[in-house]
Amino acid sequence: MITNLITQYQLLPHPEGGYYKETYRSTEHIPHAALAQHFSGLRSFSTAIYFLLLKDLFSAFHRIKSDECWHFYEGASLHVHVLHLNGNYELISLGRNSAKGEVYQAVVPAGAWFASESIGEYSFVGCTVAPGFDFADFELARAANLKADYPDHEKLIERLCRQ
Template sequence: MSDKRACALSRAATWIDVLELQKHPEGGWYREIYRASEQIPVSGLPSRFDGERAFCTSIYFLLAGDEFSALHRIRQDELWHFYDGDGLTVHVITPDGVYSEKKLGRNPERGDSLMHVVETGHWFGASVSADGFALVGCTVAPGFDFADFELPSGDELLALYPHHEALIRRLTR
């Protein structure tokens, strides 16, 4: 194992311990850190929601080494905020099949941004370099509920977007 990889994995392990992160179903590590106490009634939400939601929620999310956030989508916009590490790539496929990626990190000279918004209904996942890690925050409004979370198989996404086969095979389980 390279010194850089060992250092990154050690720093990631420290954050996992200090922030009391747990495994996330899409991959990586997370912990909810904020859930608004007030709720939006279902009558005040778009029809894609089946119940009330908190005004807003926020989590810590960490990826390290070969870990990835599998392609998924939710019914809300999701804001990604960079905190620490070597940077992260958010991979996005729009409903009409257009692919883009956004680099989060602290190096604007390399095209990094501190924040990125994934719009409602877009498929998205994330990855880090094999020798790195990234600690980010994700904020969702209206608040996140696992009822709003879709984690498709690779075959399901390939049926929709066969032209993105390499990405789909890399970022699905």
């Protein structure tokens, strides 16, 4: 099943972990002057990807400069761990079991640190970003720095960081 998803959707390894395929990038752009100062240039209106995360792998803590809306498609539930700028921790459970608090969609706000992991064999989800994703807006966390900013979550950070 997992190999079929990778082949069918032409998924590639993602730098933060897992596999992805960009499925949409708006052909129209927001000019740099109309964006918040933290953007370095123009951005597409929106982008979307498929994202596949396998058992025993994780998407390492990272952040981007745009809001990111997550969409659940199939497989096991996905846990998205969010460290908000105000210091609060949030666990988002993407999945189909609403009785357990799982949701089909959730938003990680711009600038928040987040990591994700499948709680089963695999989780197949999608992500929509607006303004559109650009790798110039992507920052992979360093565990030491993140632990200094979020000392109450040291074990989670050590488990879900690569640096």
